[in-house]
Amino acid sequence: DQQVKQNSPSLSVQEGRISILNCDYTNSMFDYFLWYKKYPAEGPTFLISISSIKDKNEDGRFTVFLNKSAKHLSLHIVPSQPGDSAVYFCAASGADTGRRALTFGSGTRLQVQP
Amino acid sequence: GAVVSQHPSWVICKSGTSVKIECRSLDFQATTMFWYRQFPKQSLMLMATSNEGSKATYEQGVEKDKFLINHASLTLSTLTVTSAHPEDSSFYICSARSGKYSGNTIYFGEGSWLTVV
Numbered sequence: 001d002q003q004v005k006q007n008s009p010s011l012s013v014q015e016g017r018i019s020i021l022n023c024d025y026t027n028s029m030f031d032y033f034l035w036y037k038k039y040p041a042e043g044p045t046f047l048i049s050i051s052s053i054k055d056k057n058e059d060g061r062f063t064v065f066l067n068k069s070a071k072h073l074s075l076h077i078v079p080s081q082p083g084d085s086a087v088y089f090c091a092a093s094g095a096d097t098g099r100r101a102l103t104f105g106s107g108t109r110l111q112v113q114p
Numbered sequence: 115g116a117v118v119s120q121h122p123s124w125v126i127c128k129s130g131t132s133v134k135i136e137c138r139s140l141d142f143q144a145t146t147m148f149w150y151r152q153f154p155k156q157s158l159m160l161m162a163t164s165n166e167g168s169k170a171t172y173e174q175g176v177e178k179d180k181f182l183i184n185h186a187s188l189t190l191s192t193l194t195v196t197s198a199h200p201e202d203s204s205f206y207i208c209s210a211r212s213g214k215y216s217g218n219t220i221y222f223g224e225g226s227w228l229t230v231v
Contacts, residue, residue: 034220043120043207043222044158089158101148102209102220106157 003027004092006105014113019077021108023090026071030094034102035064035075038087047088048075080112117141118210120223127198127230134194135226137208143188144210148220149181152205164191198230 005024013019021035031052036044050057050064050073057064063076077084087109091102117140127133137147145166150158162183163171170183180202182194191210195202209222 036222041205041225041227043118043209043225046219046221049219101160101163103160104158 002106003030004090004103004105006088006090006108008108009106010109010111012111012113013080015082016079019075019080019084019110019112021075021077021088021090021110023073023075023105024071025073025092027092027094027103028071030092030103032093033064033066033073034091034093035062036089036091037084038089038107044089077110080110082112082114085110085112118144118208118221118223120208120226122226123224124227125229127228129199129230130197132194132196133198133228134192135206135208135228137191137193137210137223139189139210139221142210144191145188147185147191147208147210149183149191149193150207150209152207152225158207161193195228198228200230203228203230 003026034049035047037047038044048059048062048064050066052068055066061077064073066073087107089107090105093102119138119140121136125133147164149161151161152158160173161176164183164185166185166188172178180196182196185191205225205227207222207225209220211220
């Protein structure tokens with residue numbers, strides 16, 4: 001049972017345009033969400049996070065939106081750059097796991113075309 | 115920012131042997147570290163939670179006698195794959211939380227490629 005879902009395995013956008021990566025979750029106990037960027041054969045790199053008490057968090061070109069009622073979050077990258085090409089993982093943690101660790105989605109491969 | 119370092123970054127071992135992977139938090143103390151495994155084109159799957167000074171907590175389906183975890187200090191956790199088999203070949207990643215609250219960011223190591231031949 002996948003508690004964190006990224007239904008789009010891949011996404012291709014033009015340089016300078018907006019990239020929108022989506023993530024859905026089913027566990028209502030999740031209260032903290034993170035996005036990681038990962039290159040092949042490397043560990044994930046933290047990008048941005050959001051607590052369930054907020055609905056938006058912005059950091060430079062990256063903005064994460066959280067819709068608790070829909071159990072949906074999205075990562076917006078504006079403007080997209082070729083260096084953003086990587087696999088992006090959505091992750092969540094919550095009180096029911098004692099916040100022991102993160103539950104990851106399956107990832108979305110972003111390709112930014114020059 | 116916080117840094118988590120893993121060693122070795124890649125290792126090849128013979129079937130039946132054991133291999134140890136180290137995970138260090140370089141500029142913060144980590145009471146809890148996490149070990150993940152990623153097979154090609156799949157997501158990161160939590161294997162176990164490593165707690166400093168106590169036994170690790172393993173996820174369902176992960177053999178604790180095969181994947182030995184030792185968290186001997188606040189900056190070091192080790193994962194030993196015992197009697198490795200080719201199906202254990204995978205990308206192993208450790209992570210550490212920079213504090214004890216869920217709001218503290220989890221940082222990841224660079225990962226370790228294990229190939230069992």
